[in-house]
Amino acid sequence: xxxxxxxxxxxxxxxxxxxxxxxxxxxxxxxxxxxxxxxxxxxxxxxxxxxxxxxxxxxxxxxxxxxxxxxxxxxxxxxxxxxxxxxxxxxxxxxxxxxxxxxxxxxxxxxxxxxxxxxxxxxxxxxxxxxxxxxxxxxxxxxxxxxxxxxxxxxxxxxxxxxxxxxxxxxxxxxxxxxxxxxxxxxxxxxxxxxxxxxxxxxxxxxxxxxxxxxxxxxxxxxxxxxxxxxxxxxxxxxxxxxxxxxxxxxxxxxxxxxxxxxxxxxxxxxxxxxxxxxxxxxxxxxxxxxxxxxxxxxxxxxxxxxxxxxxxxxxxxxxxxxxxxxxxxxxxxxxxxxxxxxxxxxxxxxxxxxxxxxxxxxxxxxxxxxxxxxxxxxxxxxxxxxxxxxxxxxxxxxxxxxxxxxxxxxxxxxxxxxxxxxxxxxxxxxxxxxxxxxxxxxxxxxxxxxxxxxxxxxxxxxxxxxxxxxxxxxxxxxxxxxxxxxxxxxxxxxxxxxxxxxxxxxxxxxxxxxxxxxxxxxxxxxxxxxxxxxxxxxxxxxxxxxxxxxxxxxxxxxxxxxxxxxxxxxxxxxxxxxxxxxxxxxxxxxxxxxxxxxxxxxxxxxxxxxxxxxxxxxxxxxxxxxxxxxxxxxxxxxxxxxxxxxxxxxxxxxxxxxxxxxxxxxxxxxxxxxxxxxxxxxxxxxxxxxxxxxxxxxxxxxxxxxxxxxxxxxxxxxxxxxxxxxxxxxxxxxxxxxxxxxxxxxxxxxxxxxxxxxxxxxxxxxxxxxxxxxxxxxxxxxxxxxxxxxxxxxxxxxxxxxxxxxxxxxxxxxxxxxxxxxxxxxxxxxxxxxxxxxxxxxxxxxxxxxxxxxxxxxxxxxxxxxxxxxxxxxxxxxxxxxxxxxxxxxxxxxxxx
Numbered sequence: 001x002x003x004x005x006x007x008x009x010x011x012x013x014x015x016x017x018x019x020x021x022x023x024x025x026x027x028x029x030x031x032x033x034x035x036x037x038x039x040x041x042x043x044x045x046x047x048x049x050x051x052x053x054x055x056x057x058x059x060x061x062x063x064x065x066x067x068x069x070x071x072x073x074x075x076x077x078x079x080x081x082x083x084x085x086x087x088x089x090x091x092x093x094x095x096x097x098x099x100x101x102x103x104x105x106x107x108x109x110x111x112x113x114x115x116x117x118x119x120x121x122x123x124x125x126x127x128x129x130x131x132x133x134x135x136x137x138x139x140x141x142x143x144x145x146x147x148x149x150x151x152x153x154x155x156x157x158x159x160x161x162x163x164x165x166x167x168x169x170x171x172x173x174x175x176x177x178x179x180x181x182x183x184x185x186x187x188x189x190x191x192x193x194x195x196x197x198x199x200x201x202x203x204x205x206x207x208x209x210x211x212x213x214x215x216x217x218x219x220x221x222x223x224x225x226x227x228x229x230x231x232x233x234x235x236x237x238x239x240x241x242x243x244x245x246x247x248x249x250x251x252x253x254x255x256x257x258x259x260x261x262x263x264x265x266x267x268x269x270x271x272x273x274x275x276x277x278x279x280x281x282x283x284x285x286x287x288x289x290x291x292x293x294x295x296x297x298x299x300x301x302x303x304x305x306x307x308x309x310x311x312x313x314x315x316x317x318x319x320x321x322x323x324x325x326x327x328x329x330x331x332x333x334x335x336x337x338x339x340x341x342x343x344x345x346x347x348x349x350x351x352x353x354x355x356x357x358x359x360x361x362x363x364x365x366x367x368x369x370x371x372x373x374x375x376x377x378x379x380x381x382x383x384x385x386x387x388x389x390x391x392x393x394x395x396x397x398x399x400x401x402x403x404x405x406x407x408x409x410x411x412x413x414x415x416x417x418x419x420x421x422x423x424x425x426x427x428x429x430x431x432x433x434x435x436x437x438x439x440x441x442x443x444x445x446x447x448x449x450x451x452x453x454x455x456x457x458x459x460x461x462x463x464x465x466x467x468x469x470x471x472x473x474x475x476x477x478x479x480x481x482x483x484x485x486x487x488x489x490x491x492x493x494x495x496x497x498x499x500x501x502x503x504x505x506x507x508x509x510x511x512x513x514x515x516x517x518x519x520x521x522x523x524x525x526x527x528x529x530x531x532x533x534x535x536x537x538x539x540x541x542x543x544x545x546x547x548x549x550x551x552x553x554x555x556x557x558x559x560x561x562x563x564x565x566x567x568x569x570x571x572x573x574x575x576x577x578x579x580x581x582x583x584x585x586x587x588x589x590x591x592x593x594x595x596x597x598x599x600x601x602x603x604x605x606x607x608x609x610x611x612x613x614x615x616x617x618x619x620x621x622x623x624x625x626x627x628x629x630x631x632x633x634x635x636x637x638x639x640x641x642x643x644x645x646x647x648x649x650x651x652x653x654x655x656x657x658x659x660x661x662x663x664x665x666x667x668x669x670x671x672x673x674x675x676x677x678x679x680x681x682x683x684x685x686x687x688x689x690x691x692x693x694x695x696x697x698x699x700x701x702x703x704x705x706x707x708x709x710x711x712x713x714x715x716x717x718x719x720x721x722x723x724x725x726x727x728x729x730x731x732x733x734x735x736x737x738x739x740x741x742x743x744x745x746x747x748x749x750x751x752x753x754x755x756x757x758x759x760x761x762x763x764x765x766x767x768x769x770x771x772x773x774x775x776x777x778x779x780x781x782x783x784x785x786x787x788x789x790x791x792x793x794x795x796x797x798x799x800x801x802x803x804x805x806x807x808x809x810x811x812x813x814x815x816x817x818x819x820x821x822x823x824x825x826x827x828x829x830x831x832x833x834x835x836x837x838x839x840x841x842x843x844x845x846x847x848x849x850x851x852x853x854x855x856x857x858x859x860x861x862x863x864x865x866x867x868x869x870x871x872x873x874x875x876x877x878x879x880x881x882x883x884x885x886x887x888x889x890x891x892x893x894x895x896x897x898x
Contacts, residue, residue: 005186006155006213007193013182014155020139020211022157025123034137041136041152041215043222120151140212146205150197153219154210156180161425162206163394164197166190167331168627169220170553170602175204175394177427189577189600190220191553200627204394205382206425224603224631240751241293244684247752255695262702292683292723296731300676308659309669310643316655318680319638320621321673323546324744325613326666327598327606327632328623330552330562332642333663335528339399343490343525345481346373347464356406368465371409373521376495378404378411379418380435380446385411396491399526418444422507424514434507434515442501445514451482451494451523458496458520467519482523489561490525497521527561535566537664544670545743549596551606551622551632556599563597570596577601580608588612606632619744623658623666624650640666667740674744675735681751682820683730685760688752690722690813692764697771697809705787707798709775709805711863718810721848725841726817733821734834763819763886767812770882775805777874796865803853803864804871810849812879814842819883819890827887 006014015022026034120133121143128143133151136142142154150164156178163175170191179194190198197203197210199219216222256277263273297318301311311317331337344351344358347366352359358370377400383393384401391398401411418437426433432449447454455478461470482492496518504510538548550568552559556576563569577600580588589612598609606622610632613620622629622636627650633639634653641654642661651657658665694715701709710718752760778801779786818827821835833839852858854866867875 004213006153007183007188007196008186009155010182011155011157011180011211014211014213015157018139018211018213020141022141022211023123024126025141026137026139027125031124031135031137031140034139035135038137038218039216040134042134043217136212136215138212138215142210142212144197144203144208144210146203146207148203150199150201150203152199152212153214154197154212156195156197156208156210158209159427160207161427162208163204164201165204166198166201167553169198169201175396178206178208179427187578187581189553190602191600220603221627224627244752248688252695255699259699259702262699266702266705292727292731293680295728296676296679296683299732300672304656304669304672305659307668307672308643308662308665309672310657310659311655312657313655316638317673318677319619319673320656320669321671321675321677322619322745323621323638323670323673324618326541326546326548326621326623327551327609327613327636328548328663328666329625329629330550330554330559331528332625332644332661333623334534334550334566334568335530335562337528337661339395339491339526340529341399341403341524341526342529343485343523344370344373345478345485345523345525346370346521347462348477350481350485353403353406358407366465369462369521370407372462372497373495373524374404374407374409375414375418376446376448376497376521377493377524378409378414379420379437380423380433380448380495381411396493396526400493400524403524421503424508424511430511432515434511436500436503436507436514439499442499443503445498445500445518447496447515447518448493451479451492454494454496454518455479455520457515458518460518461520462522470520478520478523485523485525486557487561488525489558489565490527491558492523492525494523495521527558530562530566531663533662533664537667538567540667540740541670544667544740546670547593549598549609551598551601551609553601554599556597559597559599568596573597574599577605580605583608585612585615589615592616603629603631607635610635621666623663624654625661671735671740674739675733677745678736678739679731679733682733683727684751685756686730686817686820687723687727689760689763690767690816691719692760693767693771693809693813694718696761696764696768697805700768700772701775706772706776707779707784707786707801709772709802710809711802713862714802714806714864717852717862718806718813721810721845722813722817725845726814726838729835729838729841730817730820732837759890762889763816766882766886767809767816770812770878771805771809774808774874774878775801777878778804778871781870781874799863800865800867800871803867804874806862806864807849807853807867807871808875808879811846811875812882814845815879815883816886817842819886824891826891827883 004014004017009017011022020026118133119130120136121128122131122136123129123141123143124131136152140152141157142151144150144162146163156162157180159178159180162178164178165175170189176191176194178197181195183193183195190196197208199221214220214222217226260273260277263277297315300317304311304317328334342353344353344365346369347363349363351365358365381393381397381400383391383397386392391401404411404414418439420435420437421443422436424430424434426449430449431453432447434445434447437444437446447457455470455475458470460467461474482494485492498518500514504514507514541548548568550559550563556574560569560574563574573595574597575591575595577598580598580601585608588608592609592612593616598605601609606624606629610620610622614637619638620636621638621640622632623640623642624630624633625642629641630650630653633641633650638656639654640656640658641650643651643657643659644661656669694710697709698715701707776786779798782797782801784797784801815827817838818832821827821838822829822831825831852862853864859865
């Protein structure tokens with residue numbers, strides 16, 4: 001079937017195009033034929049990878065390949081089974097965590113399927129029957145009523161006070177009142193297509209008859225399903241760690257080869273120099289890096305969970321910290337997602353309603369007139385309290401009942417005194433509702449609706465307890481107040497009444513006669529108010545260099561008013577869905593940084609906004625709660641869903657869930673993300689500078705022809721105790737001052753930027769130099785030749801000097817961790833004491849080093865000798881100057897940047 005713009009067509013045109021009978025529906029034979037042609041009314045699902053291949057895919061990473069090779073070399077060449085088992089264990093832990101995250105992500109479509117209606121009432125061969133919704137086809141005539149989930153995209157043909165909650169699709173917080181007339185504008189947003197009902201939305205009230213126009217993947221919900229099945233993109237951190245892994249692997253292999261060749265040229269035995277080269281290569285690769293990254297992220301996730309931010313994907317934590325733009329939905333995110341009566345226009349004055357009371361400043365509220373206003377608001381109202389006390393019905397009407405409850409006028413009490421006997425229901429063309437209720441000695445006509453339609457039907461107004469003529473000047477004055485409230489983002493309803501003596505036989509047939517000569521009482525302004533914590537959170541985001549933009553399905557006027565209240569409109573102008581539709585991603589990218597509010601947008605528009613921002617190099621966070629938000633949430637660098645009001649679809653598509661639906665939680669999560677990246681950077685650079693010192697120690701020694709300063713087992717031990725607890729302690733370091741007062745890190749900023757590589761090599765050089773000088777002095781003191789003269793390169797006295805070099809390098813690396821605890825201040829300040837865990841890790845690792853030096857049964861394993869006072873003097877004589885030099889160059893930023 002050709003693609004048609006159904007909302008622009010008349011009922012008869014749509015029926016003709018669908019070749020259906022609006023009264024009798026399709027025949028069973030035709031329905032079977034169309035089911036075979038169009039397929040079942042279900043959402044298409046791409047073929048999933050099996051659990052086995054999902055798990056296997058976790059090993060498809062360059063750094064993982066390098067570590068697998070390292071594990072193989074450790075076990076086969078070096079015979080270090082424990083070390084290889086540790087590497088394998090790390091790899092499997094990471095693979096299991098990654099598998100769990102991907103497996104959960106693939107449930108997104110399953111959550112979307114839950115929104116589909118299981119059954120539907122359809123007319124076939126002139127008879128109404130109930131069928132599985134999956135069997136619906138284009139052309140089917142379906143019956144709908146309040147409480148039904150719309151089973152397919154449909155063109156409405158008959159409506160009776162039919163309201164549909166379209167928030168899951170459009171984000172609109174107010175239920176949409178439906179009609180059947182065609183709409184001329186083909187590009188009007190989905191939220192304004194009042195003659196259509198879309199799959200996955202819910203009928204709130206009334207009844208309707210409709211003709212199915214699209215099923216399954218061709219529905220708007222089906223298009224969303226297609227969008228959320230895109231491939232996952234790697235986060236900046238994952239990309240960076242891939243880059244780091246490749247760089248390390250290439251450098252290590254080159255250096256190991258040079259060391260091997262140099263050792264052979266110096267006369268070392270083939271087996272010894274091969275063992276030393278391979279040991280150095282294995283040690284230089286930070287096999288602890290994936291584990292520490294995972295642990296650091298996991299601990300950060302736990303901290304965030306305690307602050308109501310539940311992270312579904314570990315690597316998303318760091319991405320959140322580098323966010324430059326937050327696109328946030330309005331309803332339920334910036335606002336409380338509950339229509340609330342905040343303004344009363346009564347007796348010529350506008351009163352505020354706050355904390356369940358009327359704020360009286362300019363005038364006193366006339367209690368009798370207030371009661372009259374609330375009587376109309378509560379009785380011309382179909383919402384009600386449920387058995388559990390919760391309000392049921394249209395959000396606007398429930399807000400009016402809540403107002404009555406707050407001010408001490410419960411609906412049930414008024415209903416007992418004024419029972420309803422008839423009504424003229426609300427519809428979109430009339431924009432008003434009238435009920436006939438009993439009163440003493442007669443009846444009351446109670447009308448609520450749009451002020452511009454209620455005022456012309458009013459002859460008088462209630463003012464200060466009296467009825468007075470409603471002059472043209474007063475009408476203009478009242479409309480002026482109404483326009484002002486509307487411009488401030490309030491939805492306004494006017495209320496009027498009159499007394500009659502006899503009950504009309506059929507009110508709906510005599511609406512013009514009944515809704516006349518009314519007495520105007522006043523206006524109530526309703527809004528979905530902003531969350532009180534949102535404005536300060538937005539201000540904090542601004543200080544952190546993060547732009548916040550509202551992306552909503554609500555009308556431009558409503559969105560603009562809310563944006564002004566929370567200080568968001570300062571970020572830029574307003575763009576509507578109609579304007580977005582006419583723009584390409586490239587056009588939008590040129591203006592996207594000047595927009596603070598996107599109003600009346602569709603799901604595809606949200607994805608376009610995200611793509612335009614990403615094309616400008618922005619790191620984009622997208623918050624949302626409805627199904628309509630899911631594609632953009634998934635497409636964003638960091639997708640954030642609401643935990644309380646969010647749909648399962650959006651939660652499964654997101655990277656993080658806000659358990660409290662609090663926008664301020666996002667800001668706290670950004671802070672946590674920045675802290676985690678800072679700590680990741682600290683321990684990665686620490687590990688690499690420490691490993692660089694090991695490589696340089698061996699490289700320089702072999703180049704100049706020294707005895708071997710370190711044995712293979714010693715190299716592996718150094719890697720174990722310095723890459724372990726000290727690095728982990730840096731991964732959970734406390735935040736630096738001004739964390740949320742600096743701009744986000746630049747998009748694509750590499751951890752191993754040129755300046756940092758220079759710093760790694762520079763610091764590694766001083767650590768290596770201190771180690772070599774201590775080794776050389778120890779050799780001289782022991783009267784051992786400095787240069788390698790024997791193939792085995794050892795002996796008892798050489799073993800003492802090797803123990804000195806070994807201990808020097810371990811100790812200086814442990815103390816070097818303090819340089820990354822305080823990256824811009826001296827290690828001799830009180831700042832080093834803030835991370836107690838790091839101090840404990842350093843002390844514990846040093847005790848382990850003492851153990852392998854002084855415990856007899858460990859000495860043969862590591863080829864160590866007990867050290868005396870002279871050896872310790874030599875060790876610290878070179879450690880302290882090296883640390884001072886590194887500290888000075890670091891604090892004065894002489895070499896690179898942290």
